[in-house]
Amino acid sequence: xxxxxxFRPEGVIPACLLPFREDxxxxxAAFRAHLRDIASVxxxxxxxxxxxxxxxxxxxxxxxxxxxxxxxxEVGDRLPLVHGVYADGSHVAAAIARRxxxxxxxxxxxxxSQVLAMGGRLRPEMALAHLATIAEASxxxxxLFQYPLQGPAGVGYTLETLVMLAxxxxxxxxxxxxxxxxxxxxxxxxTLQNLSRPVAVLSTHSAWLLSSLVLGCKGLLSxxxxxxxxxxxEIFEAVRRDDLNRARAAYERYxxxxxxxxxxxxxxMHNRMKEALVLLGRLPRAVVRPPLVKLPPAEIExxxxxxxxxxxxxxxxxxxxxxx
Numbered sequence: 460x461x462x463x464x465x466f467r468p469e470g471v472i473p474a475c476l477l478p479f480r481e482d483x484x485x486x487x488a489a490f491r492a493h494l495r496d497i498a499s500v501x502x503x504x505x506x507x508x509x510x511x512x513x514x515x516x517x518x519x520x521x522x523x524x525x526x527x528x529x530x531x532x533e534v535g536d537r538l539p540l541v542h543g544v545y546a547d548g549s550h551v552a553a554a555i556a557r558r559x560x561x562x563x564x565x566x567x568x569x570x571x572s573q574v575l576a577m578g579g580r581l582r583p584e585m586a587l588a589h590l591a592t593i594a595e596a597s598x599x600x601x602x603l604f605q606y607p608l609q610g611p612a613g614v615g616y617t618l619e620t621l622v623m624l625a626x627x628x629x630x631x632x633x634x635x636x637x638x639x640x641x642x643x644x645x646x647x648x649x650t651l652q653n654l655s656r657p658v659a660v661l662s663t664h665s666a667w668l669l670s671s672l673v674l675g676c677k678g679l680l681s682x683x684x685x686x687x688x689x690x691x692x693e694i695f696e697a698v699r700r701d702d703l704n705r706a707r708a709a710y711e712r713y714x715x716x717x718x719x720x721x722x723x724x725x726x727x728m729h730n731r732m733k734e735a736l737v738l739l740g741r742l743p744r745a746v747v748r749p750p751l752v753k754l755p756p757a758e759i760e761x762x763x764x765x766x767x768x769x770x771x772x773x774x775x776x777x778x779x780x781x782x783x
Contacts, residue, residue, distance in 0.1 A: 466539040466566035466600050468633035468659035469677045470504030471691045473497050473684025476733055477513035477526065479746040485522060489743055491533050496741055497685060498534040502692035504678065506534060510543035510568055512682030512729050517748040520555065527562045539565030541602065541680075547572045549589045553596035560597040568602045568635060568680070569593055571614040580613065583620040590628050600632040602661065602680065605647070607639040618646055625651060625658045633659040635680045641670065648675045666721040669710040672698045682728065686735045687716055690769065715765040719758075727754065734759050738766055 475497055478489035497506055508530045509515045509523045518526070523543075530540050542559035544567050546552040556567055572579075572589050579585050594601065603624065608615040615638060616624070625631055634651065638644050644664065651658040652675070659677035662668065668679065672695060684691050690713045697706035720731050733745035734754055745753065754762075766772045 463563050463565050464505075464535070464537070464539040466505055466541065466632075468566075468600070468602065468661060471502060471678060471684060471688060471695050472505045472507055472541065472661065472680040473500075473503060473688045473691075474507040474510045474512035474680060474682045475530075476682070476685045476729060476736065476742075477518070478733070478742050478744070479748060481744070481746060483746065483748050485525065486743070487525075487529060490526070490529055493685070493736070493742065494530055494533040497688055498538055500688040500692060502696060503538070503684070503688055505539040505541050505565065506530065507541040507543065507568055507680060509545065510541075510570075510682075512685055512732070513543075514729065514748055514751070515543050515545045520558075523555070524558060524562065527559065527564065531563050535563060541566045541568050543567075544569045544593060546570075547574050549592040552589070553592050556593045556597040556599070560599050564599060566600040566602060566632075567593070567597065568604060570604045571606055571616070573614060575614045580608070580615075580617060580620075583617070583623060586616055586620055587624060587627060590624055590631070594628050594630050598630060601628065601630050602633045602635050603631060605634045605636045605638055607637065608643070609639075618643070618650060621647070621651060621658075622654070625654055625656065629656075631658060633661050633677070635661050635663050636676070637663045639664070641667075644671060645674050652677065666717050668713065668717065669694060669698070669706060673703075673706075682732060683717065683720055686720075686732050686739075687713060687769065687771070690716075712769040715768045719762050719765045727751070730754055731758070731762055735762050735766060738763050739771060 478486040480486045542564035544552050544555050606615040648660045662671040662676040662679040664671040665681045665683045693709040720728050730747050736742040737745045
């Protein structure tokens with residue numbers, strides 16, 4: 460695709476949700492409206508599709524291709540589109556990357572292969588083989604999704620492996636950092652962003668976003684941006700201007716949302732974001748595909764309260780505008 464928007468690994472990059480009908484098919488009309496809603500936010504730098512937020516694990520490759528097609532039709536002339544590469548096999552991942560490039564993606568978000576969960580950290584050459592196979596299939600810029608080193612998955616990359624990948628894969632331009640360790644997160648920022656060919660650190664530590672950004676991240680890539688991109692932009696831009704008072708004020712509104720979105724169980728985070736958009740009148744329904752299931756009413760009420768605190772519900776927004 461000629462003339463695709465250029466991707467820069469910086470700024471606020473929302474990861475969009477994927478609306479479904481009651482029969483679990485993709486609600487294309489609602490998805491188009493959701494994309495337009497996100498794209499209307501001043502200050503975002505790209506939009507991510509076919510990632511965790513859009514329940515990519517439950518989507519066939521044909522559905523992923525259709526998601527990309529719709530996103531290109533709605534916002535592809537205005538914003539770079541980052542396409543998730545979610546696959547365990549390297550050749551399957553390469554095929555996704557090749558198709559994403561042919562369709563018109565501007566960058567790739569590469570998830571770790573779950574094959575590496577069984578001790579892959581001890582064989583960094585396997586991580587290199589996986590990423591190199593993808594890079595050979597597509598020359599698009601790559602954002603590497605960094606998972607926690609600890610926990611049941613255990614598919615995060617050590618800092619040494621990340622440096623090696625940055626040196627060996629020229630198209631690796633950023634990591635989406637979900638290491639869940641503030642000390643390691645700071646090490647990522649200090650090390651990767653100061654390489655001879657810098658690799659940007661994009662935070663996805665939405666549960667402690669302000670603390671993460673003040674360490675010097677180049678931006679953030681987060682599913683929470685599907686609901687609160689305006690607040691994320693306000694926080695990020697205030698931090699970039701060294702206006703900590705403004706950043707804290709915006710974060711006070713954002714924090715309760717982060718608390719409800721990223722509460723245990725963590726896997727319900729995008730389920731909760733769908734419910735938030737229904738409460739805001741931006742989605743017609745909050746259907747999720749199994750094994751995810753609908754949230755209980757008490758939790759939906761907690762989401763409503765957080766939206767009110769953030770000044771995002773209509774009545775709360777009116778009071779905030781009157782006060783201003």
